[in-house]
Amino acid sequence: MIPDDDPSRLLTVVNPDDPGTTYISLVGNTYGMLVTGEQTNGRYCLIDMHVPDGGGPPPHRHDFEEMFTIVEGEIEFTFRGEKHTLKAGYTINIPANAPHNFRNSSGAPARMLCVCTPAGQDEYFMRIGDIVAGKDASPQLSENEVAQRRRRAAELASTYRSEFL
Numbered sequence: 001m002i003p004d005d006d007p008s009r010l011l012t013v014v015n016p017d018d019p020g021t022t023y024i025s026l027v028g029n030t031y032g033m034l035v036t037g038e039q040t041n042g043r044y045c046l047i048d049m050h051v052p053d054g055g056g057p058p059p060h061r062h063d064f065e066e067m068f069t070i071v072e073g074e075i076e077f078t079f080r081g082e083k084h085t086l087k088a089g090y091t092i093n094i095p096a097n098a099p100h101n102f103r104n105s106s107g108a109p110a111r112m113l114c115v116c117t118p119a120g121q122d123e124y125f126m127r128i129g130d131i132v133a134g135k136d137a138s139p140q141l142s143e144n145e146v147a148q149r150r151r152r153a154a155e156l157a158s159t160y161r162s163e164f165l
Helices: 121-128 143-161
Strands: 022-026 029-035 045-051 060-062 063-070 074-079 083-089 091-092 101-105 110-117 130-132 161-165
Touching: 029 121, 045 121, 045 130, 074 091, 074 110, 083 161, 110 121, 110 143, 121 143, 130 143, 143 161
Parallel strands: none
Antiparallel strands: 022 029, 022 130, 029 045, 045 110, 060 161, 063 091, 063 110, 074 083, 074 101
8 A cells, every 4th residue: 555645745846056956076076965865755865966077986885776867978887897988868777785986087077967775875975075166166175185085985984885995
């Protein structure tokens, strides 16, 4: 049986250009928190990822599903050691626990939407990144500050069911 409607759960409508969107600078990328786990009762989150040329996280894995749709540009994904280059319009699903990473080596900026289920990656990014004014902003961090962010990411990874490889 389908449970009754929960009127305490509200409709969520987002526009990435809304000034109220929270943007995080992380590993050289800028991530917009479009739909958070708080809004979906922990079921999933949706992140708008702006990835400059050369951007992308180090190899990692986590115990949740992650799906990416390339909106603009081109991104190279490495999944279990095999490279896949995807262009705008493509979608890729990374199964839980699989080693992976992505890199923009196209020479131009790229953008993708990322869905994580269940949610939690949005909270992790909020705790390890730096809030910036918008999708085109990035903080100027010293080498020491970059090292601090990496340490914080490593320290919190297991809390958010992730592991760097």
